[in-house]
Each structure stands twice: as C-alpha cells, then as structure tokens.
Amino acid sequence: MELIEAIQNRKSIRGYKPVPVQKQILNNILQVAIRAPSGVNTQPWNFTVVAGEALEEIKFGNIKRFESGESPHPDIPLESFTGIYKERQVDIAIQLFQLLGIAREDKEKRNDWMKKGGRFFDAPAAIIISVDKSLGSERVMLAIGAVAQTIALTALNYDLGTCIQDQGILYPEVVRKVTGIPESQRIAICLSIGYPDWDFPANKLESSREPVENCTTWCGI
Numbered sequence: 647m648e649l650i651e652a653i654q655n656r657k658s659i660r661g662y663k664p665v666p667v668q669k670q671i672l673n674n675i676l677q678v679a680i681r682a683p684s685g686v687n688t689q690p691w692n693f694t695v696v697a698g699e700a701l702e703e704i705k706f707g708n709i710k711r712f713e714s715g716e717s718p719h720p721d722i723p724l725e726s727f728t729g730i731y732k733e734r735q736v737d738i739a740i741q742l743f744q745l746l747g748i749a750r751e752d753k754e755k756r757n758d759w760m761k762k763g764g765r766f767f768d769a770p771a772a773i774i775i776s777v778d779k780s781l782g783s784e785r786v787m788l789a790i791g792a793v794a795q796t797i798a799l800t801a802l803n804y805d806l807g808t809c810i811q812d813q814g815i816l817y818p819e820v821v822r823k824v825t826g827i828p829e830s831q832r833i834a835i836c837l838s839i840g841y842p843d844w845d846f847p848a849n850k851l852e853s854s855r856e857p858v859e860n861c862t863t864w865c866g867i
C-alpha cells in the first residue's frame with residue numbers, strides 16, 4: 647500500500663470481525679513499528695500483546711469496574727477539554743452516536759457503548775504500550791505517539807484495523823493483574839487490533855480535520 651494512501655485510509659476502527667490475528671502478523675507489525683523515532687533513540691516503548699483468554703479477562707475486569715461505578719484512573723490522567731477542543735470532542739461524539747442510532751438522553755445505550763470501549767471494541771487482540779516511570783511522563787509521549795501511529799499504519803498492510811484508545815486501560819490494575827506489567831511502568835495507551843467489520847456503523851465514521859491553513863504558520867517561505 648502506498649504510504650500516502652495508507653495515511654489517508656487509516657481511521658479508528660470500533661467494530662471487528664471475530665477472527666483471530668496470527669501471532670506472526672502481530673510480530674511483523676511490531677518489527678516494522680519499532681523503526682519509529684524517539685528522543686535520543688531511547689525507544690521508550692514496551693509492548694504487551696494480549697489476545698485469547700488473557701484479553702477476555704481484561705475485558706471482563708474493565709466491565710466489572712465500570713458497572714460498579716468505579717471512576718476511571720488511568721496511569722496517565724485523562725484531561726478535560728475547553729473551547730474549540732471541547733467543540734471537536736462533542737462533534738465527533740455526535741457523529742458517532744448518530745451513526746450508532748444512540749439518542750443523547752439514552753443513558754443505557756451510551757453506557758453500553760462505553761462498555762464496548764472497555765472491551766476493546768470486541769477486537770480479537772490488543773497492544774498495550776507501557777513506559778518506564780524513570781522516563782517521566784510528558785516528552786516521552788511524543789515517541790509513544792509516533793510508535794502508536796506507526797503500528798496503526800503498518801497494520802493496514804495486513805488488512806487490519808486499529809483504534810488507538812484509552813478506554814481499554816482506564817483501570818490499570820486490571821491490565822497489570824492479567825499481564826504482569828510492573829508498577830515501575832506507566833501504562834500509556836493501547837490499540838485494539840483486528841479485521842474491521844465494515845458493516846458495523848461506527849466504522850463508517852469519517853472524522854473531519856481543520857484545514858492546514860488554520861493550524862499552520864509559514865515563516866520565511
């Protein structure tokens with residue numbers, strides 16, 4: 647697949663076919679993705695690839711905590727947005743819920759959707775990225791973003807879809823218990839990964855972008 651075509655085709659996938667992804671393919675993706683850049687080549691990423699019974703256990707633990715009303719407490723706290731950023735957050739949620747046929751006041755269906763996020767959108771596999779706490783939490787995330795996007799792009803080469811997501815790691819103790827990720831590492835982000843179910847309404851979402859001219863300053867050119 648052409649590079650630019652891949653970048654333009656990538657989108658967050660929130661519905662997957664119940665088809666396992668071969669370990670060899672997941673390994674190939676990571677072998678490519680580790681070519682991502684990082685500050686002074688620190689390569690701060692640790693990958694934990696989860697599937698099968700282990701993933702089911704995490705999904706179950708996430709749902710249990712969500713249903714018990716426990717507040718999410720990811721290792722990297724969630725931010726709340728204001729102004730234009732809040733508007734964009736609301737816009738994408740409106741589009742998504744319209745596609746899913748979920749009304750604003752339908753709390754039950756909204757909760758069901760939250761639970762689907764906690765179930766990694768029912769993907770057959772997930773890649774959890776964790777980072778040694780000694781590396782700090784802010785600058786290192788530039789490299790984590792680079793490797794996450796590289797995974798998402800490389801996955802397309804194997805007809806796989808991904809969703810970079812916080813929702814699977816909102817209860818880090820659940821993930822730690824199943825995977826053994828130590829307390830000395832922050833669980834930074836995860837990706838659900840699998841073969842997209844293109845009939846699933848949420849996968850029809852086309853997220854918009856602010857035009858380049860609105861977010862670019864040209865100097866000396």
Ligand SMILES: Cc1cc2nc3c(=O)[nH]c(=O)nc-3n(C[C@H](O)[C@H](O)[C@H](O)COP(=O)(O)O)c2cc1C
Nearest residue numbers: 656657658660738763809810811812813814835853
């Ligand atoms: C750091 C990060 C966290 C995200 N967390 C979630 C999440 O928890 N749930 C979700 O549905 N999408 C999540 N996304 C996906 C974004 O919603 C998505 O990238 C954005 O709406 C643009 O859509 P696109 O990826 O289809 O282009 C996350 C993306 C990033 C980069």
